Amino acid sequence: MKKLRLAVYGIDHNHCAAKVSELKSMPDLFEICGVYCESKEAFNRRGKEKCYEDLKFMSEDELFSLKDLDFILVEPAVPNLVKFAKVCIDKGYHIHLDKPAGVNLKEFEELLNEAKNKNLIIQMGYMYRYNKAIRYVLDNVKQGKLGNIISVDCQMSTGLDSNFKKNFLMSYGVKSPAMYIYGVHLIDLIVTVMGKPTRVIPLNKKTMIGDLDFEDSGFAILEYPNAVCTVRVNASEVNGWERREFVVCGEKGTIQVKPIENPTQIIECYKNEAKSWSSCGHEVGLTPQDYRYKDQFVHLSKMIQKIESNPYSYEHEYLVHKLTLEACGYRFDE
Structure with a gap:
């Protein structure tokens, strides 16, 4: 497999640092080209983690100006996940999206539909x-x-x-x-x-x-x-x-x-x-x-390179999230 280039978009999710560390442990497969931190508060909470010491933090514009990115790791705080994911899908990037996918089921459905129409991968962070x-x-x-x-x-x-x-x-x-x-x-x-x-x-x-x-x-x-x-x-x-x-x-x-x-x-x-x-x-x-995430990212690499297919359909991802919200006490009209 070829080495894939990626960027980290948001770092305030509790799983982000561990994922960055595991990606860095596979240098033959992945290169992290840049990191965007969403706020000073997020940087103060997360940005001094050891995994970021040799990585370049940059503005949002700089991140999306990087050449030949293969995918983006979407890892902001939980309430911002779908909003950040939409920016990436709008711009035509495959993404790894941490979970859960927001309280607005319609927004997540629209995100999945856009990705499907553009033939973009959304790999959910279900490790x-x-x-x-x-x-x-x-x-x-x-x-x-x-x-x-x-x-x-x-x-x-x-x-x-x-x-x-x-x-x-x-x-x-x-x-x-x-x-x-x-x-x-x-x-x-x-x-x-x-x-x-x-x-x-x-x-x-x-x-x-x-x-x-x-x-x-x-x-x-x-x-x-x-x-x-x-x-x-x-x-x-x-x-x-x-x-x-x-x-x-x-x-x-x-x-x-x-x-x-x-x-x-x-x-x-x-x-x-x-x-x-x-x-x-x-x-x-x-x-x-x-380890927790290595196999997930290796599989993402294979999907992006069309070596393997995605066993989880867009419809599966929608259903899982809908049922999760129902388990939280929300109700939806069929």
Whole structure:
């Protein structure tokens, strides 16, 4: 593959620095040609991270004057993601867009439609699509090893301090910030396995920990004709990281990933080895994955160079975001 040139458009997303670091760890594949920081406040929060030490910060005009850019990494603060993405798509660039994609579903739909009409790639920042343990489960589902799927249960929680909740989650301007920022990853996985549900039932709550008045605890049911799938998130859970999980149950077997990352463990059990009243699962050996985003960017490079196609359609991206907003408590006319 040829080496791709990219620019970073906005740095105030919580995932930006880690993505820049992982891109820089693949110098044979990627060259970061410039970085645009959206404000002095954002620079004071993020701009002194080690990953930016040898990169050139520049104005917005300078960034879009760079020659032969192959794609743009769109990483502003969460409320500005779609606005920044639209600038790039309007100018004809492929993008990697962090998530979530805004509270205005219509704006995101218009962005996707414009990208589709221009044949531009929008790679969403759902990193679990490229997690080795998750891929193992999805591959087994696709190969039919689990048979008909009867349930998918997911959890993605963490224990955040009050300052982080106030400065970030509560600034997103959504009904249920925890479901919005974490649940979107899980809903993406459920839709990948199950397709479109018949309805979404949100059950989000305020724990009031730290006297913070916002929905930091979320639960949603995605209902299917022959299955019920669940999403649980919590921004205030002690040791929530260890309980991050993805469990797929089929008529022929069950696979559980828990924790999802750092470390990762997969337990699987198939019908021919199952016992009704005792544990029978066995662990699946997996090469440790000490990174989060590399495989995602390698795949983006292959898509841009037309070596591989995008397995996630524009319609899939729209549906995932619509369902996420429904899980947050929003409703849309069909």
